[in-house]
Structures are given as structure tokens and as C-alpha cells.
Amino acid sequence: MTERGIASSLTQYEATPGVIDLAWGHPDPNLLPVRELRAAAQRAMDRHGSDILEYGSTAGSPPLIDFICQRLSETDARAPSSAQVVITSGASQGLDLAATLLLSAGDTVLVDVPTYHLAISILADHPVRLEAVASDADGIVLDDLAETVARLRHAGERPRLLYTIPTFHNPTGRKVSLERRNALVAFAAQESLLIAEDDTYRELSYDGPPPPSLWALDGAGSVVRIGSFAKSVAPGLRLGYVTASAEIATRLATGGLLDSGGGMNHFAATVLAEYAGSGDYARQVEHFRAAYRAQRDRLLAGLSAHLPDTASWSRPEGGYFVWVELPPGITADALLPVAAARGMAFLPGHRFFLDDRAAPGALRLAFSMHPAEALQEATAHLGAAVDQLRAEAG
Numbered sequence: 038m039t040e041r042g043i044a045s046s047l048t049q050y051e052a053t054p055g056v057i058d059l060a061w062g063h064p065d066p067n068l069l070p071v072r073e074l075r076a077a078a079q080r081a082m083d084r085h086g087s088d089i090l091e092y093g094s095t096a097g098s099p100p101l102i103d104f105i106c107q108r109l110s111e112t113d114a115r116a117p118s119s120a121q122v123v124i125t126s127g128a129s130q131g132l133d134l135a136a137t138l139l140l141s142a143g144d145t146v147l148v149d150v151p152t153y154h155l156a157i158s159i160l161a162d163h164p165v166r167l168e169a170v171a172s173d174a175d176g177i178v179l180d181d182l183a184e185t186v187a188r189l190r191h192a193g194e195r196p197r198l199l200y201t202i203p204t205f206h207n208p209t210g211r212k213v214s215l216e217r218r219n220a221l222v223a224f225a226a227q228e229s230l231l232i233a234e235d236d237t238y239r240e241l242s243y244d245g246p247p248p249p250s251l252w253a254l255d256g257a258g259s260v261v262r263i264g265s266f267a268k269s270v271a272p273g274l275r276l277g278y279v280t281a282s283a284e285i286a287t288r289l290a291t292g293g294l295l296d297s298g299g300g301m302n303h304f305a306a307t308v309l310a311e312y313a314g315s316g317d318y319a320r321q322v323e324h325f326r327a328a329y330r331a332q333r334d335r336l337l338a339g340l341s342a343h344l345p346d347t348a349s350w351s352r353p354e355g356g357y358f359v360w361v362e363l364p365p366g367i368t369a370d371a372l373l374p375v376a377a378a379r380g381m382a383f384l385p386g387h388r389f390f391l392d393d394r395a396a397p398g399a400l401r402l403a404f405s406m407h408p409a410e411a412l413q414e415a416t417a418h419l420g421a422a423v424d425q426l427r428a429e430a431g
């Protein structure tokens with residue numbers, strides 16, 4: 038085990054000099070709303086006085102819950118009632134809380150791979166077993182899901198929860214079709230399987246409105262949707278939310294953690310509600326969308342210009358990520374040091390699977406953190422690194 042020591046930086050990300058790092062799914066720091074949040078904090082303190090510094094209401098700051106209900110009535114096909122919402126400390130803690138309170142030791146959690154690698158870490162912190170289910174360009178493969186659930190039950194296991202990211206997926210950028218969304222929620226209801234729907238990227242939709250969430254399509258209370266303000270406002274707020282049936286939301290809000298500490302990040306949540314109420318939230322989301330749309334387009338143009346025809350990649354309609362399949366014979370692990378020496382970095386695709394021998398020829402690029410010119414330069418370095426490995430292979 039490594040010791041972490043005292044970090045010298047205030048932030049999680051530390052730049053590597055000379056490397057355009059597309060490994061991290063972080064926002065461009067230049068786009069973050071520093072001035073607007075400072076003003077909102079001032080207004081919120083003036084409005085609420087010492088109430089903003091007390092322990093907060095258990096399910097989360099009521100003005101923020103009201104805002105979430107109103108916003109989802111515009112961005113999703115169904116809005117929750119306030120009794121169906123719990124504020125969390127980001128999507129990460131929403132998933133952790135759901136795993137803590139809705140799972141039992143020995144349950145099996147299904148994940149359709151590839152999937153968000155750090156969700157795998159969160160789930161692995163719990164006494165559950167993880168099982169991979171296949172996915173294709175349209176999302177989770179339902180036949181494989183049905184076969185896996187049947188096989189596990191037959192073997193005496195308890196498949197209880199499916200973690201999935203149907204909208205602007207991390208790492209592929211993919212968006213699951215409406216048909217498959219409907220089939221998935223019907224299957225979950227029929228099999229008494231809970232779905233943890235990671236909806237972190239709903240607001241970052243670049244080519245039209247986002248699709249309805251699984252939560253909105255589900256009538257059976259099978260879906261726990263996990264949302265985040267990390268990508269629509271700022272990750273440092275550590276704010277997200279869960280929408281679920283009122284029964285599940287009550288269970289989440291009455292666990293020991295919130296009972297002890299009150300609603301999550303009460304100060305930040307109440308400031309965020311003030312910020313949102315002024316219209317700043319909607320403006321910020323538009324600002325992110327315009328910037329990231331341009332960044333995505335430049336990255337895709339750079340890949341077309343610099344990668345050989347034998348490579349392929351996804352064309353995301355939202356989110357932060359592009360998934361690249363390298364030319365046959367080139368592995369992401371072999372490519373990474375060559376690309377880094379030329380001035381760019383990425384995350385190898387196997388990081389997003391339960392089995393790290395999977396997808397050796399795939400990699401993930403994040404287009405969120407760097408301006409368009411840097412992305413273009415990074416694709417030139419990537420292309421040169423691929424060419425170098427192909428030349429060395431003869």
C-alpha cells in the first residue's frame with residue numbers, strides 16, 4: 038500500500054509539465070463560475086443568516102430540492118416530488134449511500150462494461166461481488182443481462198443492483214436508445230432488480246435535448262437515479278442528488294450518516310440554490326455546452342486528421358468523453374509512454390472493465406479540461422505516437 042503523504046496542491050489534479058493530459062474527466066477550470074458563486078454565497082448568507090451554518094434538514098437543503106424538482110421538469114420526461122429527492126455529496130456519495138443502505142453483504146452488483154472506473158472502486162468498497170454484463174454501441178446487451186441474472190440465481194447468488202450510465206456514458210460517450218431504455222426498466226421491474234442510473238452528464242447535451250432518464254420511464258420504483266452538480270456547476274461544491282421512490286428516498290435520508298450530520302453539504306447546497314434561483318445555473322449550463330461542443334468538435338476533427346483509417350472512435354452527443362479503438366496490433370498500454378513523451382496522455386480502455394485484460398486496443402480521451410487548440414495539438418501527438426508504433430512494428 039502506498040502512503041499518500043501531505044499533498045502540496047489544493048486540487049486533485051496536478052498538471053504534468055509538457056503533457057496535454059486528456060486522462061482526467063475534469064471541467065476546464067477557466068469555465069468555472071467563481072464570481073457568480075461568490076456573489077451567491079453572500080446573498081445566501083444575507084438571506085438565511087445563521088440557519089445556513091446550522092446542521093441542515095436531513096434529506097438536504099429544501100430550496101435546492103425545490104430547484105432540482107423544477108429543473109428536472111424541464112430536462113427530463115418526469116419530475117420528482119420533493120419527497121423523492123435526497124441531496125448527496127456528489128454522484129459518488131449518492132452511489133456509495135445507495136450501496137450502503139440498499140445492499141446486503143454477499144449481494145451481487147452487475148455493471149455493464151466498459152463503465153466509469155471509479156464507480157467500480159466505490160462499489161468495491163462494499164461487501165458485494167461485482168459481475169460484468171456486456172454492452173454494445175447501443176448500451177447494455179439485454180440478452181446477456183437476462184442470461185447473467187438467470188445464471189447467478191441458479192447458482193444461488195443474489196443479483197440485486199445494476200449500475201449503468203445510459204446518457205452520455207463515461208467512458209464511451211454513448212447514449213442508449215429509447216427502445217432499450219424501456220426494455221431495461223421493464224426487465225428490472227419484472228426481475229425485482231434495482232437500477233442505479235448514473236445521470237451525471239444529463240445537462241451536457243450538445244445536439245438537442247437529452248433522452249428521458251430510466252428513472253422517468255420506470256413506473257415500478259426500480260430505479261435510483263444519481264445526479265450531480267459537478268459537471269453542470271463545479272465539482273468542488275461536492276453536491277449531487279438521488280431521485281428514487283419516496284420509500285427508497287426515505288430509507289436513504291434516514292440512514293445513520295444523514296441522521297448524525299444532517300443534510301449533505303448544507304452550506305454549499307443552500308448557496309447553490311441561491312445561485313440557481315438567480316438564473317446563473319441555466320446560464321452556466323449554456324456556457325459549458327457551447328464550450329464543450331466546440332471542444333468535442335475540435336477533438337473529433339483532430340482524430341480524423343491524425344489517426345489512420347484503421348482506428349475508429351465514438352461521436353458523443355454529450356458528456357466529456359470519446360472512446361478510441363486503435364489500429365489492430367497496437368495496445369493502449371504500449372502507446373501511452375510513447376504519447377506522453379510526445380506531449381499527450383489518455384486513460385487506457387482496460388481501466389473501465391472488471392478484467393484488466395479486456396479491450397487492450399481501446400482508450401478514453403476527455404475533451405472537457407483543455408481548450409480547442411490544445412485538443413487539436415494533443416490529437417497530432419497521438420497520431421504521431423500511433424505512427425511511430427506502427428513503423429516500429431514494421
Ligand SMILES: Cc1ncc(COP(=O)(O)O)c(C=O)c1O
Nearest residue numbers: 062127128129153207237265267
Ligand atoms: C459517470 C460518472 N459518475 C460520477 C462521477 C463523479 O461525480 P461527482 O463528482 O458528482 O461525485 C463522474 C465524474 O467523472 C462520472 O463520470
